[in-house]
Amino acid sequence: MRRAPLLPALISLALSSGSRAEWLQFRGANAAAMGTGQPPAALQATDIAWKTPLPGRGLSSPVITAGKVFLTAASGPDQETLHVICLEEATGKPLWERRFLATGRTMCHEKTNVAAPTPASDGTRLFALFSSNDLFCLDFDGNLLWLRGFTLDYPNASNSLGLASSPVMAGGVLVTQIENDGESFTAGLDPATGTNLWKLNRPKNANWTTPTVWQDPAGGPPQVLITAHEGVIALDPKTGKEQWSLPKPGTTIPSGAIGSKYFAVPRPGKGLAVWHLAGGTTPPELAWESAQINSDTASPVLHGPHVFAINGAGVLTCAELEGGERPWKLRLEGPFSGSPVMSGKILFAVSERGLLQSVDTSTAEGSITGKLDLGEAILCTPSLSGPSVYVRSDQHVWKIGK
């Protein structure tokens, strides 16, 4: 009699923190920045499960799947050595490392680095992109499956400040956004071979955002949403065909934020616009816009009925997706280069000074629930997998939580 209630609970637990304990790309599934487990909100030093040294610089986020943690890094005088690293998720023990040499330009602004784009995974393969335009596909045992050198293919595709857009998987296609002042493009690649399925010429403007993926809750095919200075376009990931577009201003640094019905687009110096997604080729309708909600570098995140955004002063604003009312603001300790992520009602953000902070967004005015000083400059966006938060610096990667 007493066992009966346990069964559905165990099944639920397995679904939420077992099979779904993974983080496959920048800001996780659909680049929506939403975890499924319950990482420690109190953020005590004792919550640090492990800390592992890294062989080079990087601000890409860890990818977690199949009991492994994957990272990228770059080292050498010109950051010409590209590292793909695999650690054991349970212990942080290094399992393998592969080193390659950059085939494209490695110059970047000193604040960023060549390992800025976060890898993506389709659950069986890892796709590791670097600012040098080198893209490597490996299996989870470190076997090389294919590679590309976009600068060899398209010699003017580069950004002297560094590229940072991360690849995303959508509809079985690997979408890579190489948008810059020169040979600017976004391409859909066959994840099995790395060859182009389609290549879309894009406006000649530097763009550091990462595409988001919208899964139409009505059951339509996924759409890849590209934000840029010129506005937003939605693409069919299988063909690269434009489904709809939104006018400028768009965003080139913080990425857009996706939910089931809404898409929030930062507007540099002009606040935030929230669009109501319609599906198919119907353009979204503007739900509201506000000059009071800014995302200077960190991308906003949508959760439930709210959108959350951190401005350049480190102030976290909560706004209602229906109508744009702002129930509360909360000052965090910034500045932030990485974007916030959420798991349930808890928001996690790590400052450039290495202070990981958690916020309970369900309270009337938002409340800080924990702070953990990691003691190193951190510019990455945290990753969430099951009950753990992962962050990395140029020197280390941490697992915080069970």
Added chain:
Amino acid sequence: MRCVPLLSLTFFLLPAIQGMAAPESLRSLLAVGPEGQGNAAAAAAWKTLSAESKADDIPGFLGAMDEAGPLAANWLRGLVFTVSDRAKSAGKPLPTETLTAFLTNRSHGPAGRLLAADLLQQADRSAWDAIVPSLLNDPVPALRREPVARLTAAATAAKDKAKLREALGAARDEDQVRAAADELRSLGETVDLPRHFGFLMDWHLIGPFTNKGRAGFEMIFPPETTLELAASYQGKETEAGKDPTVHWQKWTCEDEFGVVDLNKPLGMLKEVTGYATTVYHSPEARPAEIRLGCKNAWKLWLNGQFIFGRDEYHRGMKIDQYRFPVQLKAGPNVLLVKLCQNEQTETWTTKWDFQLRICDATGTALLDPQRPPTPEVALKGKK
């Protein structure tokens, strides 16, 4: 006709890969091309090679890198690290003597020798330490870093000017050149960095032409069709009533890193295009590299041949930002640089300059025998 390169490759590889997996597999790796061409065949070959190879096969893979392009070299790197990891896990040593022999054989190309050095540092640190001093003047610049660093540190501690000169002479990377040069200057020595790098210092400049709406990058102004230093042209009117006629003017750069600043002779202008030209005399026909640093939009021609252009503004500039392998002809070689300045008004968008040097593939300066002496001010360094 198409068989010839393949036969040559097979002949070259056979001594290196005897006893290994089928050469066809290696050829699949070497055959990868642009836009993912050959990836599927390479993946299958890689899987076979990975499964069948042992640590003793690694030198053969390093040898294959001599024939590999940059993409194929990365396929081989992935293979070598996979095989070496497996050997390490099994407690089997890497063939350090063979790796040492490969590393010290300068007839091998940079990719394989660098990887041999990487493996040797992991497998036998003392063997690596013993080799380091012999790499001071190695043709692979990356192999010079550690011996240059060691020599600079020792010479600095001893205030040994001769050893610092030796370190400077061997250094190819900007940070190591600066370190040795700064130390020499602190000891009262004169250092000629423009000559060390081979920066071209003497130019003729003309401008401004227009770059309204950033259109100048694609516009063809007279210097792109005819280079006549005595000619004058209708330029952009930058001030009401000012004669817009533009002439070539001689300009000698006084920057120790060869930065040619068009703002100085032409004025702090916006939405403008300028040109710089010079003649470089090569004693012989030979391959060389033109290396450019620039944060404006630019185009480059050598002897009337367009080399490359980049329509990017104010994203950053560094020495050797762009590298172009070229073929110099014996005698005079004419260089033409087009330089566009855009409309931005922020303080970090005022630069309108470039730096250009001619060197060999290792970064060693190739000096024009008719090169004028370096200006005194450029010898003193930045205060």
